[in-house]
Amino acid sequence: MQGGTASMLEAAKAEHLWPRPPRWAMAIGAAAAALLLAYPFVFTSSFAHHTMILILLYALMAQSWNVVAGFSGQISLGHAIFFGLGAYSSTVLFAKYGVTPWAGLLVGVLLSAAAAVAIGVPTLxxxxxxxxxxxxLIGSSVQxxxxxWEWVGAASGLYVPIERTSPWLYLQFHRSKVPYYYLMLAAAALGYLLVWKLRRSRFGFRLQALRDDHDAAASLGIAVARHKVLTFMISGAMMSVAGTFYGQYVLVLDPERLFSAEISILVLLMTVLGGSGTLWGPALGAAVLIPLSEYSRIWLGGTGRTVDLIIYGVLIVLVCMWRxxxxxxxxxxxxxxxxTVS
Amino acid sequence: MSRDLILQAIISGILMGLIYALVAVGLSLIFGLMEIVNFAHGEFLMLAMFATFWLWAVFGLDPLISLPLVAAMLACGGILVHFGIIRRLLSAPMLAQVCGTFGLAVALRAGAQFLWTPDFRTITSPMSAGRVEIGPVFIGQPQLVAGLICLFAFAALWAFITRTDTGLALQATAQDRQAAAVMGIPTERMWALGWAIGLGCVGIAGCLLSTFYYIFPEVGVNFALLAFVAVALGGFGSIIGSLVAGVLIGLTESLGGLLLDPSYKTLIVFGLYLGVVIVRPMGLFGRF
Incomplete structure (x- = not known):
């Protein structure tokens, strides 16, 4: 009996909850980081920059969705709300009052967090x-x-006024996409760092307990409702940041696109494809799906927009069925x- | 606001509500049987409408004649979907179930857009064209015929579920799958039957809808949203619940559009869902 307990303890010690990644994985990680930093100078075409900016943008958006679905187990089909709120906050403030988008970014984050509470408290x-x-339904209603809503341009949307004097203050770069690339990279890196930290925190462990067994977690004294709403707020804030950057990148806000169910679905497809509940799954999903859609658009011209969606749909059905x-x-x-072999 | 106008809105609301109800009942039946929400339900409605359209455009078949054909096609589609996709999703986590049917919806919608372009199409002068005047109220004849056939379909479905052995077996499977299996009911076949009936109902609804509604790849989205509301309202798994909820939604929509701004009529219905789900999560007629 003694021996049994001791060996069980040994086994428990050997199995780390958060194993240190093996050396080769760290080497690959360092190489990937270096490649990401050097990317705009290795691949200099505007198309290469654009594709990578979109990948980073969607990697951040999918991660935001993953915070809710992967950690607290709730499937949100209306995440485009926060994306649109972020884009609209910065653009309305800038177009109407001349406020820098950096302040708009913060306002968007606060508004999205508030919206997350307003939506989350009754529905979570x-x-x-x-x-x-x-x-x-809420996502569709917000759209x-x-x-x-006439004040924000109704169906025709809003334009971000062109401002050439101070690119970094107004967050508009008209000569090159490279600054956008580094901004997006920084935003995505911060988002992933936040989630990485979150996962290892007490809060993160409670969330995972809650996801795996709702009732057991509640019976152990985890404040289920508060945790879920807080997660929803964090997720909404992340999505809002992506929305502001997207608005500054395309400079045109179209409510048809920004609040579309398609965006809510895309982030879901990416996360599930890569692996929901994992740290790198959303990024993997974005890295697979975005090039697929960008290249199919080039190869197939105008009809390409739907071909990529057909492939997405079929892919996701297959993933759901087999893995x-x-x-x-x-x-x-x-x-x-x-x-285990070694 | 004249009384005639309100009467008009009530009648057209009820007729539209019957279509919503028939779409919703399939969703409800499938969920009641296997706890899977078919997020591609609206896309099957769209496919039924396109099938009706092409049968009319290519072979000159009137929607009322092709109705059984379209219903049969959709029912076969349901069986295929069950054995091809759903069966594998049954044991998967809920996220995979939601994404599986959602992925199917995305692929079907994009496929329709690819094959048939996003254009709006209509079936001109179907057999049921025309209108009926009852006192001060005008009713479009296609809507009236559609409403009547919907009611008939509901009656037939209700009789099938409650009066035949197969229908009772279906109910038993919905109530307790293992107990049903112990009693010798082939649950697997019952599930396939549920999908066949569910999508068959959508086939009938789509066929009737195409006599007075635009046909385009995104048409199913809004109907699916309303069907979700109807199912939540009526309670997942309840046939009568779907019927009542569908009509209620049709009425809310047409009266809400009349009294408030028409562009916000969907918002009112969505508000209805949130109100019901939060106050009475099992729906008005829910069994659980």
Whole structure:
């Protein structure tokens, strides 16, 4: 009996909750970081920059969705709300009052967090499908409101006024996409760092307990409602940052696009494809799907827009059927297998 | 606001509500049987409308004649979807179930857009064209015929579920799958049957809808949203609930559009969902 306990303790010690990544993985990580930093000078075409900016943008957006779905287990189908709020906050403040988008970014974050509380408090009590459908309907309602709201340009949307005097103050770069690239890279890196920290915090562990067994977590004294709303706020704030950057990047706000269910669905598809609940899954999903859509647009011309969606749809059905834990789990499994062998 | 106008709105609301109800009942049935929300439900409605359109455009078949054909096609589609996709999703986590049917919706919608362009199409002068005058109220004949056939379909469905052995087996499977299996009910076949009936209902609804509504790849989105509301309102798994909720939504929509701004009529219905789900999460007629 004694021996049994001791060996169990040994086994428990050997199995780290958060294993240090193996050396080769750290080397790959360092190489990837260096490549990301050097990317705009290695690939100099405007198209290469654009694709990478979109990948980083969507990696951040998908991660924001992942915070809610992957950590607290709630499936939101209305995340475009926060994306649109971020873009509208900075643009309305700049176009109407001349306020720098940096301040607009903060306002957007605050507004999105407030919206997350307003939406989350009544709906996060709903479980499963009911929450998903509620967010789908709220997202669609917000879009209808913004399409009718004259003060923010109704259906024709808003333009960001062109300002050439101080690019960094007004967050507009008209000569090159490179500054946008580094801004997006910094935003995405900060977002991933935040989530990485979050996952290892007590808060993160409570969230995962809550996701895995709602009732057990509640019975252990975790304030379920408060945790879920807080997660929703963090996620909304991240999405809002992406929205502001997107608005400054395209300089045109179209409520049809910004609040579209398509954006809510895209972030879901990316996260699930890469692996929801994992740190790198959303980035992997974005890195697979964005080039797919950009290249299919080039190869197939005007009709390409729907071809990429057909491929997305089929891909996601296949992933859900054969590997619901996402593509990343293929690699993870391989690493784990190698470890157990050695 | 004249009384005639309100009467008019009530009648057209009820007729439209019957279509919503028929779309919703399929969703409800599938959820009641296997706890899967078919997020591609609206896309199957769209496919039914396009099938009706092409049968009319290519073979000159009137929607009222092609109705059984379209319903049968959709029912077969339902069986295919069940055995091809859904069966594998049953044991998957909920996220995979939601994404699986959502992915199917995205692919079907994009596929329709690719094949048939995003253009709006209509079926001109169907057999049921014309209008009926009852006192001061005008009713479009296509809507009236559609409403009547919907009611008939509901009656047939209700009789099937409650009066036949297969229908009872279906109910038993919905109530307790394992107990049903112990009693010798082939649950797997019951699920496929549920999908066949569910999408068959959508086929009928789509076929009828195409006699007076635009046909385009995104048409299903809004109907699916309203069907979700109807199902939540009526309670997942309840047939009568779907019927009542569908009509209620049609009425809310047409009266809300009349009394308030028409562009906000969907918002009112969505508000209805949130109100119901938060106050009475099992719906008005829910069993659980």
């Amino acid at each position: 009590r709903l479980r499963g499908h009911y929450f998903a459908i509620a967010t789908l 209808i409101v913004f399409q009718r 619901p834990s996402g593509l990343l789990s293929v690699f993870e499994e391989r690493i784990r297998r190698r470890r």
